Amino acid sequence: MTLLAEPSCYSRLRNDWWCPEYVVDRREEILDATAQHLALTVSAVLLGLLLAVPLALLARRVPRVEAGVLGVTTGIYTIPSLALFPLLLPFTGLSATTVVIGLALYALTILVRAILDGLRAVPDDVRESATGMGYSPGRRLLRVELPLALPVLMAGIRVATVSTVALTTVGALVSYGGLGNLLVTGVEESFRAQVLTASVLCVLLAFALDALLVLVQRLLTPWVRA
Amino acid sequence: MNVLADTWAYLRDPDSWLGPGAMLDLLWQQLLLTGTALAVAVALGLPLALWLGHLGRGGFVAINVSAVGRAVPTFALLAILVAADWPGSDTLGPYGRAGLATLIALTLFALPPLITNAYVAMTEVPADVKEAARGMGMTGRQRFWRAELPLALPLVLGGVRLALVQVWATATIAALVAGPGLGRVITDGFYRNDYGQGLAGAVVVAVVALVLEIVAARVQRLSRPTDRRPDPLSVNPGRER
Numbered sequence: 001m002t003l004l005a006e007p008s009c010y011s012r013l014r015n016d017w018w019c020p021e022y023v024v025d026r027r028e029e030i031l032d033a034t035a036q037h038l039a040l041t042v043s044a045v046l047l048g049l050l051l052a053v054p055l056a057l058l059a060r061r062v063p064r065v066e067a068g069v070l071g072v073t074t075g076i077y078t079i080p081s082l083a084l085f086p087l088l089l090p091f092t093g094l095s096a097t098t099v100v101i102g103l104a105l106y107a108l109t110i111l112v113r114a115i116l117d118g119l120r121a122v123p124d125d126v127r128e129s130a131t132g133m134g135y136s137p138g139r140r141l142l143r144v145e146l147p148l149a150l151p152v153l154m155a156g157i158r159v160a161t162v163s164t165v166a167l168t169t170v171g172a173l174v175s176y177g178g179l180g181n182l183l184v185t186g187v188e189e190s191f192r193a194q195v196l197t198a199s200v201l202c203v204l205l206a207f208a209l210d211a212l213l214v215l216v217q218r219l220l221t222p223w224v225r226a
Numbered sequence: 227m228n229v230l231a232d233t234w235a236y237l238r239d240p241d242s243w244l245g246p247g248a249m250l251d252l253l254w255q256q257l258l259l260t261g262t263a264l265a266v267a268v269a270l271g272l273p274l275a276l277w278l279g280h281l282g283r284g285g286f287v288a289i290n291v292s293a294v295g296r297a298v299p300t301f302a303l304l305a306i307l308v309a310a311d312w313p314g315s316d317t318l319g320p321y322g323r324a325g326l327a328t329l330i331a332l333t334l335f336a337l338p339p340l341i342t343n344a345y346v347a348m349t350e351v352p353a354d355v356k357e358a359a360r361g362m363g364m365t366g367r368q369r370f371w372r373a374e375l376p377l378a379l380p381l382v383l384g385g386v387r388l389a390l391v392q393v394w395a396t397a398t399i400a401a402l403v404a405g406p407g408l409g410r411v412i413t414d415g416f417y418r419n420d421y422g423q424g425l426a427g428a429v430v431v432a433v434v435a436l437v438l439e440i441v442a443a444r445v446q447r448l449s450r451p452t453d454r455r456p457d458p459l460s461v462n463p464g465r466e467r
Contacts, residue, residue: 078435080395082402082409083428089421090229159296166299170399173416183305187403195309199302206297 010193019193026194030182034201037178040171041164041209044100048107048160055108056115057141066116073109081106081170089174099171106167107160114156118149151224154217158210165206179205232422233429242411242426249411249430255322256407260394262321263332267340267389270333272382275341279348279378280370288345295338301399304331308403315403322406328397335396336389343385347378380450387442394438398431408434 009019023030059066079087084102092098122145130144146153169180177184179198186194218225236242243249278284307327308315318325351374359373375382401409408431415424 075436078391078395078439079432080398080409080435082398082412083395083431083435086412086415086421086424086428087432089425162293162296166297166302169299169301170402172301172402173413180299180301183302184402187305187308190309192309195302195305199299199306202299202302203297210297 010191015190015192017192017196019197022193023197030197030201033179033182033198034205035178036176037165037168037180037202037205040096040099040103040168040176040178041161041205044103044164044168045107045157045161047100047104048111049157051104052108052111052115056112056119059112059116060119069112073105073112076105077109081167082173085171085173094174096176098174099168099176103164103167103171107164110160110163111156114153114159115149118152118156119145121152122148147221150221151217154213154220158213161209161213162206165202165209169202229421229425232420233425236423236426237429242423247410249408249427252406252408252410253430253434255320256394256397256409258320259325259328259332259397259400259407260390263329263393263397264336264386264390266329266333267336267393268386271337271340272344275344276348276370276375276378276382279345280366280374282349285345285349288342292338292342295335300331300335300396301402303334304328304399304403304405307331308405315405324400324403324405327403328400328405328407331400332393332397336393339388339392340385343388344378344382347381347385348374350381351377380446383446383449387439387446390442391435391439394435395431 007013008021009016010022010025055069059069076084081102084105085098088098088102092101126144126148127140130140135144169177169183171177172180172184175181179202182194182198185191186198241248245251275288278288304324304327307313307330308324310327313326313330315324315327317323318329321329355373355377356369359369364372397407398409398412400407401413404410404413408427411427411430412424415421415427
């Protein structure tokens with residue numbers, strides 16, 4: 001036992017990786033970053049979904065559009081995230097909008113494919129029976145095709161969400177990276193507790209959102225368990 | 227659009243391409259990083275995944291590797307490696323500062339698509355082909371090399387192609403920890419408020435990504451023998467497939 005106070009685990013002297021004291025002392029900063037991360041991820045996936053549904057439906061009607069849509073979204077996917085944000089910058093400036101639009105474009109690629117695959121998996125005879133029962137195309141889509149496409153669609157949303165959580169960190173380039181901001185400053189100052197805490201929170205956030213989506217899927221498709 | 231004019235000016239200036247630390251230098255660094263990381267990942271991951279696929283076991287591992295891989299941000303992994311005592315942010319020859327950390331992070335990042343695709347490709351070889359090969363008296367090794375691998379090859383190469391493009395794209399992230407590669411042009415531009423330079427770096431990285439994707443798609447298509455000659459038994463030989 002020493003009479004001197006032991007330096008805290010995140011002080012320069014110790015710089016431990018694992019440090020609960022850091023989490024307690026800086027909880028506001030950490031919570032803010034996590035909230036920003038969550039907000040960016042959720043708005044990006046929702047925006048991606050909002051764009052993907054009409055695109056996929058259009059692609060399904062017009063085969064020529066399908067090749068174009070798939071080509072363009074695949075092309076976007078090959079552009080590195082660190083490069084996509086600067087490419088958007090002249091239009092949206094240094095703002096959260098840049099990050100949300102960039103991430104939504106990546107989610108779009110996964111989502112359009114998932115919606116198309118899901119709708120394609122609906123058996124033809126089911127579709128024909130619905131038409132025979134007098135369903136209009138719009139009602140048939142909402143009441144028959146979408147519910148049956150839901151498992152494939154939800155799988156796509158899960159993939160898109162988990163990869164968006166990871167990609168959001170790169171938004172740190174324009175200072176809207178949520179936990180990514182903590183990673184950047186953590187690396188600059190070789191501050192280990194911050195780097196590890198932000199990394200762990202990132203992974204936990206991805207798994208939590210994934211679990212939430214699984215739950216939503218169960219509630220939306222009660223017939224699957226029957 | 228002032229930024230676009232600045233970008234064009236930066237791209238046209240020979241000084242931004244030539245010399246140490248300029249774009250050609252960084253382009254070479256990033257290609258080297260991408261190639262090395264992909265080669266190591268292929269050497270480590272492919273034999274294992276192909277063998278598991280041949281045995282038809284370990285599907286759980288193959289699927290979960292990609293699920294977990296997607297959830298771990300490469301940037302977080304890189305940050306941890308750079309902040310650690312080893313490999314740290316030391317210079318590694320032509321790979322630049324933080325080179326080894328970047329290489330490790332990229333190799334781990336390349337593994338999931340390689341493993342998942344190779345495993346799925348091997349298990350999706352039609353069961354009757356495997357049975358026929360067994361019926362002809364082929365040993366396990368012969369079945370693997372002469373029946374299963376040739377049929378699985380296009381999909382296996384699809385995984386390599388995916389990994390190549392993703393590793394190239396992700397290698398730019400090294401710049402966020404002051405590491406090597408073209409991402410440096412982007413981050414330096416941002417930190418100096420020279421958005422023209424940032425945008426120029428982004429354009430170069432994106433163009434190379436598209437070129438890599440196109441070349442890889444060509445190579446993958448060559449591995450698909452059925453695309454080059456019409457199937458004599460098909461009902462509709464003239465039809466595009």
